[in-house]
Amino acid sequence: MNIHKKIDQEADLLIGLLRDRVGSSSAIEVAPVDLDSFREMVAANESILGFETLCEQLCENEMAIDDEIFQRLTTFCRLVGADYVYVSRLGRAS
Numbered sequence: 001m002n003i004h005k006k007i008d009q010e011a012d013l014l015i016g017l018l019r020d021r022v023g024s025s026s027a028i029e030v031a032p033v034d035l036d037s038f039r040e041m042v043a044a045n046e047s048i049l050g051f052e053t054l055c056e057q058l059c060e061n062e063m064a065i066d067d068e069i070f071q072r073l074t075t076f077c078r079l080v081g082a083d084y085v086y087v088s089r090l091g092r093a094s
Contacts, residue, residue: 055086
């Protein structure tokens with residue numbers, strides 16, 4: 001499988017996991033978590049920027065990230081070569 005297909009698959013998995021979580025969040029949205037924009041950036045070969053933007057939005061909204069989503073974010077981060085600091089700043093669910 002080529003790297004672009006793998007990145008697309010991982011992006012789709014992340015979006016699927018986050019869509020319900022973001023939709024059910026009771027947090028006040030400081031910067032709306034824009035999953036469609038993330039997908040568009042990945043499709044336009046701007047995966048690192050899309051990933052960093054997504055993580056910033058999750059942080060700004062103080063989203064508590066569960067283990068499954070955290071692992072997917074970590075996998076995507078490594079896959080696209082993004083800076084792990086974006087993942088490390090995310091709040092973890094208890």
